[in-house]
Amino acid sequence: MTTLTQAPETPAARETPARRRRRVDRLPYLLLLPCLVIIAALLLWPLGQVVAMSFFKLDNVRQLRGDREWPWVGFDNYAEILSDPFFFTVLRNTVLFAVATVALTMILGTLVGLLLNRLGKRMATFVASCVMLAWATPALTGTIVWKWLFDDTSGLVTWLFNALPDGLSNALFGRSDWTGYGWFNSPLLFFSILALVVVWHSFPFIAVSVLAGLKSVPSELHEAARVDGAGPWKVFWRITFPLLRPVFGILVVLSTIWDFKVFTQQFVLAGGTQDRPTFMLSIYSYAEAFSPPPKYGLGAAIAVILTLILLLVTGLYVRMVLKQEEES
Amino acid sequence: MKRGAMVKRFALNGAGLLVALFAAFPVYWMIATSLKPNREIFSGTPRPVPTEPTLEHYRQILTGNLIPGVTFADFFLNSAIVAVSTVVLSGLVALLAATAVARFRFKLRTSFLIMLLVVQMIPLEALVIPLFLMIQRLGLYNTLPSLILTYLGFSLPFAVWMLRGFVAAVPKELEEAAAIDGATRAQTFRRILFPLVAPGLVATSIFSFITAWNELIFALTFINDQDSYTLPVAMTFFFGRDDTAWGPVMAASTLFTLPVIVFFLLVQRRMVSGLVAGAVKG
Secondary structure (H helix, E strand, C coil): CHHHHHHHHCHHHHCCHHHHHHHHCHHHHHHHHHHHHHHHHHHHHHHHHHHHHCCECCCCHHHHHCCCCCCECCCHHHHHHHCCHHHHHHHHHHHHHHHHHHHHHHHHHHHHHHHHHHCCHHHHHHHHHHHHHHHHCCHHHHHHHHHHHCCCCCCHHHHHHHHCCHHHHHHHHCCCCCCCCCCCCCHHHHHHHHHHHHHHHHHHHHHHHHHHHHHCCCHHHHHHHHHCCCCHHHHHHHHHHHHHHHHHHHHHHHHHHHHHCCCHHHHHHHCCCCCHHHCCHHHHHHHHHHCCCCCHHHHHHHHHHHHHHHHHHHHHHHHHHHHHHHHC | CCHHHHHHHHHHHHHHHHHHHHHHHHHHHHHHHHCCCHHHHCCCCCCCCCCCCCCHHHHHHHHCEEECCEEHHHHHHHHHHHHHHHHHHHHHHHHHHHHHHHHCCCCCHHHHHHHHHHHCCCCHHHHHHHHHHHHHHCCCCCCHHHHHHHHHHHHHHHHHHHHHHHHHHCCHHHHHHHHHCCCCHHHHHHHHHHHHHHHHHHHHHHHHHHHHHHCCHHHHHHCCCHHHCCHHHHHHHHCCCCCCCHHHHHHHHHHHHHHHHHHHHHHHHHHHHHHHCCCCCC
16 A cells, blocks of 8 residues: 555655656556566475475475475486386366366256246346356365265165165165165265265356357347258257357367366365375376375475366467457 | 147147256255154155255254354354455456456467456366465465465456456446546546446355355365365265264255355346356356
């Protein structure tokens, strides 16, 4: 605030326009200064720091406090990770999970967006409000509720499966009694439920964005296509999709970035960082760094790998946004 | 209406109801469970609505000590302190920066905007380890300021990005008129720009609030002292591990979620344009 109260005290305000403009030049930089300092100190510096840490052997919190030395190990941390087959399991989990959730989120979100566009006004408002609820719910509590729904004794899903006719249930799943069934025990089932939770949280954003995009498309185009006898499938791929291509591009990239580093939902669903078979990159990095015995250097190296992968996706995203800003 | 059109309409509305059910049911179930007595929660046949609604779970979490001497209200207060401090600091800094970007043309303006976009793409999960280092070095481990500082960094880029639109929307002529009338820059800012940008500042603040209020990983890592737990940490510690006390868990979840939902619904419209224009949530 000092910058603001100081600036007007200078006699500049009453001087000639030319001089005034020259003096003003410093003001925007002063206004930006606090913001730049904070971003540099809390985002950029740590980003550099995580890269630096990945080259040291850091196994003790005292090293972090500066009481002990940092032994330089070069690329040893990376070599250790890349020679561990477990890393590739984690990488595979992460990529497959991201691909599956992004695809599901995009499909469901787009369908709901198209649906909202077709519904009557009152119905659309009602459905949109419900969809907003899923979006607004914090990742933490949303996940806790899903965990409760899948509770193995009193959860609603367990009850629903128990309510299936025994013959049908046996024929489909080979069991009729679901009480005590470990929904989270097999990695595949765990990932399916995790994907359900993540899709539930993220499809509203896609739906609302697609709806906003649809509203900006002149409806005459759709009507004309329909009059010409095009079915809904054709109308979507020939008209809607090409028009909304930039929006879809950004949504896919944003979703990819988010789904690549899912943490809270997984942490809550797995009840901590002990469930190694279901690890993905972000929780793997966290567990290596902070679960005893701590390995901050190794965790940092995994974090760097995660960041590099996301950097590729981000490059794509920034290019798209800049292109859009130019067009509008 | 033709029969075909009616069938179509029926199908569309049916699909709409299914979507609404899928989206809203977990939230409904959270609230409904929190109001059911234990015997109803754990009875073999779940009831869609609480038949004997009770506030016992709320009473239990609000009055009971989760650990000796610390109650749910303490965690709520910790979370509120962190979130409100983050909001105030990030609002103030963001307003200054947004004014610079929206009101001035200067050399590094475009570079700054691109940087804002890029830093929002930094995976925050990758910063836990280096920020942990920083917090240890600064001697802030186990303190709420460690979280305020962290969340300030996380919420600031989005806040500036969003606020610059609000500042730019204030007609420049108003400020020029004030300047002609002899107002100093500070006066113009305080009396003209600030009141007009205030609604935008409120909207931006809500996003910062939600970011800080919801955050789990950093709070989990920087706070070891149970007195200083924020609500999300307390919930994973006391409820996430022992998965049987669903009544109190749902009551706590409801109390945690409701403020977020209310705030969120107030500002969600801006969220879409902000995000699609190149910002990132949480």
